[in-house]
Amino acid sequence: MTGPDERLRRRRADVARRLAHITDEIDELRGDRGAESADDEHDPEGVTLSAEWSRLEGLRAAASTELDDIDAALGRRASGTYGMCLTCERAIPVARLRVRPDATRCVDCATASDR
Ligand SMILES: [Zn+2]
Structure with missing residues (x-):
């Protein structure tokens, strides 16, 4: 039987790992786009990359929010309001x-x- 602290820490580790993975993908995508990103709207592949970019940014924002929520919960554990x-x-x-x-x-x- 695990307590809330254990569950929160485990969840935090999971989300942090997911966030790191998403950040890696974004970095990779940034490398793919290179200096030609300004031509996105005229380049069919650029449009695909833009869509992928938006998707990853959305995932990153969600994971980042989740991490904040977990940190806030850990803070409430510490202050006794959890x-x-x-x-x-x-x-x-x-x-x-x-x-x-x-x-x-x-x-x-x-x-x-x-x-
Ligand atoms: Zn209520």
Whole structure:
């Protein structure tokens, strides 16, 4: 049985690895584009690279946000506010924290804020 700290640290390592991989791909793509990136709109391959670029940037932004969320959760562990819903201040059910260790809201409040 692993505790929240363990789960958060493991998840953080996973996301950090994913982020590093995405960053590598972006660097590779940057190398492929080289000095001709200014011609993107006239070059069919350039358009494909642009689409791939946008996709990777999206993935990177998502992974980066996830990392921030996990760090915030680790910070809440340290300050003793972990597992408390930010909206209604009730305890977030353990089952939810098991699935989403970086959850900041209970299911009710999370659903309400998504609307
Ligand atoms: Zn709540």
